[in-house]
Amino acid sequence: MEYIISAFSSIKQNKGRTLLTMLGIIIGIASVITILSIGNGMKAYVNSSLDDMSAGGVTINIDPKKTDRYLTMENIQTIKDAVPDILGATITLSTTGTVNIKGQDYYIGLNGGTTDIYNEITSGFYAGRFFRDDDVEMGSAVCVLSQRDALLIFGTYDVLEKEFTINLGAKSIDFTVIGITSSPDAEIQSAYEAIKRGEQGYYWYTAYVPYTVLSSKLGMEGDKLTSFKIYTSPGTADESALKVKSVTENILDLRGENAVKIQSFASMANTYNRILNVVTMVVALIAAISLIVGGIGVMNIMTVTVTERTREIGIRKSLGARTSYILIQFLTESAVITLIGGFIGFLGGVAFTAIVKNFMSFPPVIRPIDVILVVLISIGDGLFFGIYPARRAAGLNPIDALRQE
Numbered sequence: 001m002e003y004i005i006s007a008f009s010s011i012k013q014n015k016g017r018t019l020l021t022m023l024g025i026i027i028g029i030a031s032v033i034t035i036l037s038i039g040n041g042m043k044a045y046v047n048s049s050l051d052d053m054s055a056g057g058v059t060i061n062i063d064p065k066k067t068d069r070y071l072t073m074e075n076i077q078t079i080k081d082a083v084p085d086i087l088g089a090t091i092t093l094s095t096t097g098t099v100n101i102k103g104q105d106y107y108i109g110l111n112g113g114t115t116d117i118y119n120e121i122t123s124g125f126y127a128g129r130f131f132r133d134d135d136v137e138m139g140s141a142v143c144v145l146s147q148r149d150a151l152l153i154f155g156t157y158d159v160l161e162k163e164f165t166i167n168l169g170a171k172s173i174d175f176t177v178i179g180i181t182s183s184p185d186a187e188i189q190s191a192y193e194a195i196k197r198g199e200q201g202y203y204w205y206t207a208y209v210p211y212t213v214l215s216s217k218l219g220m221e222g223d224k225l226t227s228f229k230i231y232t233s234p235g236t237a238d239e240s241a242l243k244v245k246s247v248t249e250n251i252l253d254l255r256g257e258n259a260v261k262i263q264s265f266a267s268m269a270n271t272y273n274r275i276l277n278v279v280t281m282v283v284a285l286i287a288a289i290s291l292i293v294g295g296i297g298v299m300n301i302m303t304v305t306v307t308e309r310t311r312e313i314g315i316r317k318s319l320g321a322r323t324s325y326i327l328i329q330f331l332t333e334s335a336v337i338t339l340i341g342g343f344i345g346f347l348g349g350v351a352f353t354a355i356v357k358n359f360m361s362f363p364p365v366i367r368p369i370d371v372i373l374v375v376l377i378s379i380g381d382g383l384f385f386g387i388y389p390a391r392r393a394a395g396l397n398p399i400d401a402l403r404q405e
Helices: 002-013 015-054 073-082 115-120 133-138 147-154 185-197 211-218 237-252 265-287 289-308 310-318 323-359 368-394 398-403
Strands: 058-062 088-091 093-101 104-113 125-128 142-146 163-168 171-181 205-210 227-231 260-263
Touching: 015 265, 015 289, 015 323, 015 368, 058 237, 073 088, 073 237, 088 104, 088 115, 093 147, 093 211, 104 115, 104 163, 104 211, 115 205, 115 227, 133 211, 142 147, 147 171, 147 185, 147 205, 171 211, 205 211, 227 237, 237 260, 289 323, 289 368, 323 368
Parallel strands: 104 205, 142 171
Antiparallel strands: 058 227, 058 260, 088 227, 093 104, 093 163, 125 171, 142 205, 163 171
């Protein structure tokens, strides 16, 4: 405690010089905190986006270049029974059509599947229901829209039991809306603005339909399956996908041929995180160069301080102060300077981050580990660059020091 009090006393005597000395540390810490918080926010945003996308399931593909074998709907049920961990499994048939809005044709994607495709809907329902097993068995021309898409197509999202026509090349199908999924308020507001400006064509519409309506009316293959989706609980995608892959290989007698492939957003998330970690650290290290500059400034000012206090050091040593006491005193003073600079830099980084987030599509994130990092870097900077002047002070001969004017 005596060393800390002495350090603060010395800092008070040279406030202006000390503040200029801290400047490099302040800028360095503020830069590192800002970059790390933006990097953390970006990772959180990417992971959140991929989590939303992973609600779309893990796709299992059978490579047609390695085998001509295929699955049937009975095989899909066998897989669901063999791997009870999964939430569901479905065939996926997709196609694109157009819907006419006030004389203009706009694109709409049709996602066909069994009732298990319901797992892709994470927002809940505003009204109505999802299609049932009997809708799938009968190939009913029913569909589920989001609030936003219903609003853009019909001008309102209260459209249960309304019919509309989707044109699919030379064919067209009249679909009945049986369900409306919830959309965020921001999306609904954006849709209202788009309607006012006549910009409905800037949006991509999506409808969930029974796969059988696509196979029966458009002739899309719904019996010989070379691809299907599984839905898993959070954090179990990779493990469940491997189990499903193993069961699929056993059913088709393809073990060891590497013909069954997994397409998972969980793997993509890991890859993106590794890339973002590397980018964040590289940029943070570049910003940390100013910490080296600041540390050199601390070393210079502490060397000057030792020179100015040579007589004081001589007096203390002649009165019995040990060399280690002198060393610790100057190291403490150096560490306190950089710690104060680090604290100011941290506050500056937080303030700058708060300003930056107003211009970004995701909020920066400051983690507790970042605060600990600031403390450790600040103290470490002071100790490392304070070693030379501290050892110089501790090594002074008391007789020579007392001769110093």
